[in-house]
Amino acid sequence: MSTERTLVVLSAGLSQPSSTRLLADRLADATVAELAARGITAHVHTVELRDLAHEVVNTTLTGFASGALGETLAKVAAADGLIAVTPVFSASYSGLFKSFVDVVDKDALAGMPVLLGATGGTGRHSLVLEFALRPLFSYLHADVVGTGVFAATDDWSDGGGDDVKPLPDRIRRAGRELAETMAEREPAQPVGLYDAVPSFEDLLGG
Numbered sequence: 001m002s003t004e005r006t007l008v009v010l011s012a013g014l015s016q017p018s019s020t021r022l023l024a025d026r027l028a029d030a031t032v033a034e035l036a037a038r039g040i041t042a043h044v045h046t047v048e049l050r051d052l053a054h055e056v057v058n059t060t061l062t063g064f065a066s067g068a069l070g071e072t073l074a075k076v077a078a079a080d081g082l083i084a085v086t087p088v089f090s091a092s093y094s095g096l097f098k099s100f101v102d103v104v105d106k107d108a109l110a111g112m113p114v115l116l117g118a119t120g121g122t123g124r125h126s127l128v129l130e131f132a133l134r135p136l137f138s139y140l141h142a143d144v145v146g147t148g149v150f151a152a153t154d155d156w157s158d159g160g161g162d163d164v165k166p167l168p169d170r171i172r173r174a175g176r177e178l179a180e181t182m183a184e185r186e187p188a189q190p191v192g193l194y195d196a197v198p199s200f201e202d203l204l205g206g
C-alpha cells in the first residue's frame with residue numbers, strides 16, 4: 001500500500017487573522033501527525049475560500065470554473081481526505097462555504113473521508129455541525145468521521161468543562177479518526193511519479 005496521501009484543507013473564514021483558519025490548521029496538523037505515526041506522508045493543500053470568493057460567484061452564474069478555482073476543484077476531487085471548516089453565520093454555515101460546496105462536482109466527494117469543523121462566537125451554536133454541515137456532506141455521499149470540532153471564542157482559552165473536553169483533546173481525536181480512515185484506503189490517485197507503475201513482482205504474478 002502507498003505511504004503517501006493528499007489532504008485538502010478548506011477554510012471559509014473571512015477575518016484576518018481568522019479563527020476558522022486557525023482551527024483548520026490545528027486539525028490538519030493533528031491529522032498529519034496521526035498519519036505520520038502510521039508511516040504515511042501527507043501532502044497538504046490549504047485553501048482560503050475568501051481568496052476564491054469572486055470566482056465562486058462567477059462560476060455559480062456561468063457554470064464554468066477556471067483559473068485558481070478550477071485548480072482547487074480538481075485538487076478537492078483528487079484528494080484522499082478533506083478537512084472543511086466554516087465560521088457560523090446566522091446559526092448555519094457561511095454563505096461562501098455553501099456557495100463553494102455548490103460548485104464542487106456532485107460526485108467528487110463520494111466516499112471521501114471528511115472531517116468537519118466550525119467556529120462561532122457562542123458554544124450554543126455548536127450543533128451546527130450536526131444539523132447543517134453533516135447532512136450537507138451526507139447528501140454528497142462523503143464519509144464523514146464521527147468527531148466534528150466546534151470552537152467557540154471561549155474554547156481557545158478554556159480548559160473545557162464537565163461535559164466538554166478541552167479543544168486540543170477534541171482536535172487530536174478528530175485528527176486520529178480522519179487519519180485512520182485515510183490510512184485504511186488506497187490513495188485516490190497516484191501521488192509520486194512512479195506510483196502508478198506496477199511492480200515487477202505484480203507483473204510476474206509473484
Ligand SMILES: Cc1cc2nc3c(=O)[nH]c(=O)nc-3n(C[C@H](O)[C@H](O)[C@H](O)COP(=O)(O)O)c2cc1C
Nearest residue numbers: 013014015018019020087088090091119120121122
Ligand atoms: C454575519 C455574522 C453572523 C454571525 N452569526 C453567528 C451565529 O449565529 N452564531 C455564532 O456562534 N457566531 C456567529 N458569528 C460569529 C462568527 O461565527 C465567529 O466570530 C467566527 O469565529 C469568525 O470566524 P473568522 O475569525 O474565521 O472570520 C457571526 C459573525 C458574523 C460576521
